[in-house]
Structure formats: C-alpha cells, structure tokens
Amino acid sequence: MRIIYSDKHLRHDPSALIVKDNPLEFSELPARAEIIRAAVESAGLGPIVPPTDHGLDPILAVHDAGFVNYLQTAYARLSDCFKEPTPVFADTFATRLSIPRAPKGILAQIGYYAFGIGSPIMEGTWDAAYWSAQCALSAADAISPLPLGEGPGARAAYALCRPPGHHAARDLYGGFCYLNNAAIAAHYLQHSPPHFGEPRERGASHGSGERLKVAILDFDYHHGNGTQSIFYSDPNVLFCSIHADPNDEYPYYWGFADERGEGAGLGFNRNFPLQPGTEDAAYLDTLAEALNVIRDFDPRYLVVSAGFDIFTGDPVGGFNVTTEGIAKIGEAIAGLNLPTVIVQEGGYLQEALGKNAVAFLSAFEEEHH
Numbered sequence: 001m002r003i004i005y006s007d008k009h010l011r012h013d014p015s016a017l018i019v020k021d022n023p024l025e026f027s028e029l030p031a032r033a034e035i036i037r038a039a040v041e042s043a044g045l046g047p048i049v050p051p052t053d054h055g056l057d058p059i060l061a062v063h064d065a066g067f068v069n070y071l072q073t074a075y076a077r078l079s080d081c082f083k084e085p086t087p088v089f090a091d092t093f094a095t096r097l098s099i100p101r102a103p104k105g106i107l108a109q110i111g112y113y114a115f116g117i118g119s120p121i122m123e124g125t126w127d128a129a130y131w132s133a134q135c136a137l138s139a140a141d142a143i144s145p146l147p148l149g150e151g152p153g154a155r156a157a158y159a160l161c162r163p164p165g166h167h168a169a170r171d172l173y174g175g176f177c178y179l180n181n182a183a184i185a186a187h188y189l190q191h192s193p194p195h196f197g198e199p200r201e202r203g204a205s206h207g208s209g210e211r212l213k214v215a216i217l218d219f220d221y222h223h224g225n226g227t228q229s230i231f232y233s234d235p236n237v238l239f240c241s242i243h244a245d246p247n248d249e250y251p252y253y254w255g256f257a258d259e260r261g262e263g264a265g266l267g268f269n270r271n272f273p274l275q276p277g278t279e280d281a282a283y284l285d286t287l288a289e290a291l292n293v294i295r296d297f298d299p300r301y302l303v304v305s306a307g308f309d310i311f312t313g314d315p316v317g318g319f320n321v322t323t324e325g326i327a328k329i330g331e332a333i334a335g336l337n338l339p340t341v342i343v344q345e346g347g348y349l350q351e352a353l354g355k356n357a358v359a360f361l362s363a364f365e366e367e368h369h
C-alpha cells in the first residue's frame with residue numbers, strides 16, 4: 001500500500017509549549033508520526049513516498065479563504081504585534097451569533113477562528129498543516145484512475161498526516177487540527193474523473209459537473225465535528241463517525257446520534273456514540289452497523305479517518321479496544337472493497353502507535369481486493 005509521508009510535520013512541535021502544572025498538555029507531538037513511519041517501514045508496508053504539491057485550490061474548495069489566510073499569517077502577524085516570536089493562542093473566544101462580520105485584526109481573529117486552545121500556531125505550523133493536507137491529496141491521487149492508457153489507480157493508500165484534521169471545519173480550528181485533511185481528500189475525490197480512461201482533470205468542475213459519491217468513515221475516539229460540519233448539507237458525501245459519547249468527551253458539542261444532516265444532506269450524516277470503556281466486541285458490532293450504512297449508500301470512494309486513540313490506555317482516549325480489535329476494524333473496513341484513502345487522525349499512546357498502525361494497515365491490506 002502506498003504510504004504518503006512528509007517530514008514537514010516536524011516543523012510543528014508544540015512540545016516546547018508544555019508548561020509544568022499547566023492543565024493543558026500537548027499530546028499531539030512529532031514523535032507520533034515518526035513512530036508510525038518507522039513501524040510501517042520495518043513491517044515492510046509501503047513504499048513510503050513524499051506528497052506532490054497540489055497548491056491551495058483543493059484546500060480552498062473546503063476551507064474559507066479568510067480562515068486559510070489567517071492560518072498562514074497568524075504567527076508572523078502576532079509576533080509583529082508583540083515585537084517578539086509569539087505562539088498563537090486565543091484568550092477570548094468569539095460567540096459568533098452576535099458577530100456580523102469576520103474581524104480583520106490579528107488579536108480579534110484568533111478567538112474568531114479558534115474554538116479551543118488545543119491548536120497553537122507556531123512558526124512552522126502552517127507548513128506542517130499544508131503538507132499534511134498534501135499527503136491526503138496525494139493519497140487520493142493514488143487511488144483514482146490514471147490518465148488515459150496508464151490503467152486503474154491503486155486500491156488503497158495511507159496518508160500519514162500530521163497534524164490531524166477532523167476537528168477543523170470550514171472556518172474553525174481546534175483539537176490539534178488546522179486543515180481538515182480527510183475532507184479535503186473527499187472533496188477532491190468527488191470531483192475526480194468519473195470513468196476510467198478519461199484524462200485526469202480536477203478543480204471547480206469537470207464535464208457534466210457530476211459529483212461522485214464519497215463515504216467518510218471516522219473511527220477516531222473523538223467525534224469528527226469538522227468533517228461533519230463541512231458536508232452536513234451535502235447528499236453526495238456520507239459521513240459516518242463512531243466515537244465517545246459527547247456528553248462525556250471532547251468535542252462535547254457535536255456527535256450526537258440525532259445529528260443527521262440538513263437540507264439535501266439530511267440522512268447522510270450518521271453518528272454512533274459509544275460509552276467510554278467500550279471493548280472490542282461492542283465496538284465491532286457498531287462498526288458493522290456503520291459499514292452497512294456505507295454499503296447502502298454505495299459510494300465510489302471511501303475515506304477513512306483513522307484514530308488509534310481508541311486503543312486501551314490512550315492518554316487522550318477512553319475505550320478499551322485492543323490491537324487485535326484494531327486489526328479486525330481494518331479487516332472489516334477492507335471488506336467494503338472500495339478504493340480507499342486512509343487518513344491518520346489521533347492516537348497518543350506513543351509506545352502502542354506503531355504496532356496499532358501496522359496491525360490496522362496489514363489487516364486492511366490482506367482483506368482488501
């Protein structure tokens with residue numbers, strides 16, 4: 001399976017921001033991606049290749065332009081403002097119901113675009129987030145039909161994304177996320193050439209303007225609120241998420257079972273909240289339910305938001321899913337037999353990340369045809 005990895009993620013390193021006795025801990029650290037890369041390499045999975053640059057267009061197809069400009073410039077602007085290098089954190093959050101327009105000043109923008117304090121912006125953060133999105137886009141390329149005469153694309157590819165993305169919405173970021181890698185890949189796949197043999201051409205629209213059906217399955221411990229919101233009214237993208245009950249767990253305000261989409265997208269958003277402490281058997285039963293929803297939708301492509309924070313003992317998670325359980329999840333998802341982009345989301349127990357990623361990817365690859 002082709003694995004897309006960029007060392008640009010190293011530029012985003014919040015470990016320097018850890019303050020003793022500060023209740024906020026940054027578990028989303030560079031070691032995460034390095035551990036996974038080393039593990040998949042020694043397991044013989046791969047090839048591991050760098051992403052190609054698709055530019056800003058596919059990112060701007062999913063995210064607000066003012067928001068993207070903010071992410072790009074926030075660090076430099078705030079450092080200018082304080083006349084010294086300054087990591088970007090909000091101290092005041094906008095309550096948007098009463099705000100008639102997006103603010104222009106950097107101090108106002110931080111609390112407008114951030115919905116939490118878990119996503120600091122440092123000097124290299126934009127670069128890391130941009131290339132994380134490019135990893136997802138390159139994985140999408142790998143599974144699409146190739147230009148005329150070059151045959152069909154691969155059946156699956158893994159984007160080793162860091163920072164993760166599923167908490168980032170069109171113009172909001174938080175929860176260690178900045179750009180929504182899975183959503184960017186899904187939107188890109190929606191506009192990929194509909195039939196094998198047609199030249200590869202993407203962007204605003206192609207030919208008929210037809211949008212392909214894409215399903216996104218998010219099995220991170222936390223609800224993918226950003227992904228949900230981006231496609232909430234889109235009937236061509238089915239979003240299914242299995243996660244901890246938001247009554248008890250981050251992101252708290254989204255992820256309830258009755259959030260089913262809106263307008264034309266009503267019925268194409270499905271949440272499966274589970275209790276903290278959930279073990280393999282109950283988890284796999286719920287997964288089977290979600291997979292049936294995806295089968296009924298009959299998508300052209302599948303995007304998987306993979307979060308290994310479902311593993312027992314994860315410092316940010318609270319399920320009791322084992323490594324064997326994670327392998328069975330990979331096997332079950334592969335059973336859909338769809339061209340699949342796997343996008344890395346969470347997973348913070350560093351000593352288990354490598355074996356869980358390898359267990360998932362190997363089981364997926366073995367079962368996927």
Ligand SMILES: [Zn+2]
Pocket residue numbers: 220221222307309345346347
């Ligand atoms: Zn998570």
